[in-house]
Amino acid sequence: MLSTRSRSAAALRARIRPRAARVALASGARRWKSAMVESYDEDDDEDLRFSGHTGGQLVHASLVECGVQHVFGYSGGANLPILDQFSESPIQFVMNRSEQCCGHAAEGYARSTGRVGVVLTTSGPGLTNIITPLQDAKGDSTPMVALSGQVPLAAVGSDAFQECLAVDLTRPCTKWSYQIKSVEEVRSVVHEAFHVAASGKPGPVHLDLPKDVMTAVLRGAGVPLPMLPPPVTPSKAVLEEVARMLSVAEKPILYGAVAGSEELRALAAAANVPVTTTLHAMGVFNEEDPLSLHMLGMHGSAYANYAIQEADLIVAIGSRFDDRTTGALAQRVVQPTVAVPGDCVAAMRLLLPLAMRMLLPLADFPFSYTRMPDGRIKTQQVIEALNLGFKPQREKLVVATGVGNHQMMSCQFLRWSEPRSIVSSGSLGTMGFGLPAAIGAQVAQPDRIVLLVDGDSSFNMTLHDLGTVKERPPPCHDGQDAEHQLPIKMAIMNDGAQQMVKVWQKLFFDGRLVATDNVNPDYVALGEAYGFESFSVDNVDDLPAAVERFVNATGPVLCDFRVVPDICLPMVAPGKGLQEMFLPGSISFDDEQMPEMTGDAPS
Numbered sequence: 174m175l176s177t178r179s180r181s182a183a184a185l186r187a188r189i190r191p192r193a194a195r196v197a198l199a200s201g202a203r204r205w206k207s208a209m210v211e212s213y214d215e216d217d218d219e220d221l222r223f224s225g226h227t228g229g230q231l232v233h234a235s236l237v238e239c240g241v242q243h244v245f246g247y248s249g250g251a252n253l254p255i256l257d258q259f260s261e262s263p264i265q266f267v268m269n270r271s272e273q274c275c276g277h278a279a280e281g282y283a284r285s286t287g288r289v290g291v292v293l294t295t296s297g298p299g300l301t302n303i304i305t306p307l308q309d310a311k312g313d314s315t316p317m318v319a320l321s322g323q324v325p326l327a328a329v330g331s332d333a334f335q336e337c338l339a340v341d342l343t344r345p346c347t348k349w350s351y352q353i354k355s356v357e358e359v360r361s362v363v364h365e366a367f368h369v370a371a372s373g374k375p376g377p378v379h380l381d382l383p384k385d386v387m388t389a390v391l392r393g394a395g396v397p398l399p400m401l402p403p404p405v406t407p408s409k410a411v412l413e414e415v416a417r418m419l420s421v422a423e424k425p426i427l428y429g430a431v432a433g434s435e436e437l438r439a440l441a442a443a444a445n446v447p448v449t450t451t452l453h454a455m456g457v458f459n460e461e462d463p464l465s466l467h468m469l470g471m472h473g474s475a476y477a478n479y480a481i482q483e484a485d486l487i488v489a490i491g492s493r494f495d496d497r498t499t500g501a502l503a504q505r506v507v508q509p510t511v512a513v514p515g516d517c518v519a520a521m522r523l524l525l526p527l528a529m530r531m532l533l534p535l536a537d538f539p540f541s542y543t544r545m546p547d548g549r550i551k552t553q554q555v556i557e558a559l560n561l562g563f564k565p566q567r568e569k570l571v572v573a574t575g576v577g578n579h580q581m582m583s584c585q586f587l588r589w590s591e592p593r594s595i596v597s598s599g600s601l602g603t604m605g606f607g608l609p610a611a612i613g614a615q616v617a618q619p620d621r622i623v624l625l626v627d628g629d630s631s632f633n634m635t636l637h638d639l640g641t642v643k644e645r646p647p648p649c650h651d652g653q654d655a656e657h658q659l660p661i662k663m664a665i666m667n668d669g670a671q672q673m674v675k676v677w678q679k680l681f682f683d684g685r686l687v688a689t690d691n692v693n694p695d696y697v698a699l700g701e702a703y704g705f706e707s708f709s710v711d712n713v714d715d716l717p718a719a720v721e722r723f724v725n726a727t728g729p730v731l732c733d734f735r736v737v738p739d740i741c742l743p744m745v746a747p748g749k750g751l752q753e754m755f756l757p758g759s760i761s762f763d764d765e766q767m768p769e770m771t772g773d774a775p776s
């Protein structure tokens with residue numbers, strides 16, 4: 174990020190990754206016995222409460238012990254002994270329409286709350302269907318526990334029906350993947366899985382559960398619960414060094430942090446340092462605050478990109494310098510000048526009393542776009558109208574997105590003021606993520622307003638999960654059953670294209686368009702087929718009324734916003750520094766005016 178400019182204050186440049194500490198977990202290894210052990214419950218060795226339970230019952234009991242309230246899952250022969258436990262359970266079981274959707278729903282659940290999302294699949298295709306969500310959760314540091322059924326241990330490795338080498342498949346896309354081999358270890362392993370998923374840098378854990386282990390009966394106490402290491406405390410001395418750097422920096426900037434909204438706001442105010450956020454952190458810092466520079470990166474605000482390029486001190490909080498946020502870098506891995514391992518929120522708390530300085534940010538180059546002269550509407554325009562429509566209820570809003578222009582335009586044209594208000598696939602960029610993730614967020618928080626801003630192509634990938642929106646599962650421990658539907662507001666930015674990629678074809682492949690136009694279903698008819706209030710709008714005159722109807726709908730509602738395709742600006746072309754971005758107005762989606770680019774298209 175800073176490699177393109179050398180400045181005299183280079184010695185001050187810091188790239189601090191407070192979460193650089195990782196839980197060191199080689200896959201397959203599952204015991205910590207170190208001097209760091211905080212407590213160990215000796216009584217647990219004698220715990221006979223679970224003697225006589227089956228493996229399936231132990232899994233369920235462990236989920237309850239770990240505070241699980243919702244599981245997203247799908248049935249199958251291999252997971253029946255576990256599924257059976259949910260016939261009478263304090264845990265609400267949500268059946269999405271495919272395992273991929275279960276996985277994304279668990280991600281939406283986790284990201285909008287900070288709690289661990291839980292998924293249950295069957296063996297074979299059930300498990301392979303969650304590879305994408307697992308990788309997505311790994312890339313975006315989302316705590317998730319995935320449980321898969323498996324053929325009986327004796328059949329493992331025999332190419333049995335619906336057998337796959339589950340743990341081998343999930344090893345690279347999880348923090349830890351493990352096949353439970355005896356009923357004795359079930360409770361201990363499940364507890365440990367939740368710890369691994371939620372601690373250090375959060376991420377997904379996969380447990381494979383052979384059917385015979387799930388039907389076996391525990392005799393005696395079983396393996397004691399794991400001994401867990403205490404969290405790393407950020408070093409006061411290192412934070413004093415950070416405070417010193419902050420006090421002498423001329424152009425510092427704060428970047429990142431998904432958690433610790435209050436701490437970040439206090440820190441920015443005390444030190445008077447501007448804040449830019451990544452996709453996942455939208456809202457952690459109030460964008461109405463004059464210190465807010467909004468999102469940075471490939472489609473970030475021009476002022477954030479200029480500011481971070483010019484900064485002599487970057488305080489990165491829980492961020493990992495993804496290439497979508499850095500632009501061209503000499504090295505893929507950014508080495509911090511000072512690293513503060515430990516919990517970000519704790520680090521910010523400790524830094525707060527030490528940090529004081531004066532500086533005012535520069536906010537120029539606003540997000541903008543060109544309106545159509547004939548009254549047709551653009552995605553940016555719709556999102557601006559949605560922003561206005563939902564403004565009075567912004568504290569309650571959670572926004573899920575697909576992947577593409579509409580995703581970036583949501584970041585640009587919605588104003589974000591609340592933490593955990595965006596649910597979006599950042600690292601993996603998974604089309605089809607939006608609808609199931611919205612479902613997960615709504616299941617987790619029935620009182621919040623869940624808005625899905627989806628692209629037509631992204632929506633097409635998982636639209637079968639409309640069935641889950643329609644049939645909310647029966648009431649459970651919380652007694653919510655006012656309406657058997659999830660009141661998700663689904664806004665489809667229907668530009669008839671995979672527009673983000675189509676733009677790249679125009680820019681980098683001499684305008685040759687291959688397989689980036691869509692033939693879409695009639696979304697209004699589709700919504701009605703599922704029993705939702707559904708309508709469409711395609712012009713600026715009808716837009717305010719359509720948005721009002723959309724905002725005020727009480728149940729699930731689908732609006733097909735028929736929009737004119739556009740390019741998303743600002744845009745940093747591949748291989749370029751952030752300061753070399755195309756600004757709004759500099760290029761348009763018109764054939765004639767598109768400049769031809771050299772170099773690789775974005776990946």
Ligand SMILES: Cc1ncc(C[n+]2csc(CCOP(=O)(O)OP(=O)(O)O)c2C)c(N)n1
Nearest residue numbers: 577578579602604628629630631671672673
């Ligand atoms: C599963 C998956 N396949 C392919 C891609 C590559 N890709 C990135 S954006 C995009 C187009 C998205 O189209 P749409 O959802 O309609 O959004 P738009 O850009 O038109 O707003 C594609 C194909 C992806 N990100 N995910």
Ligand SMILES: [Mg+2]
Nearest residue numbers: 628629670672
């Ligand atoms: Mg599209």
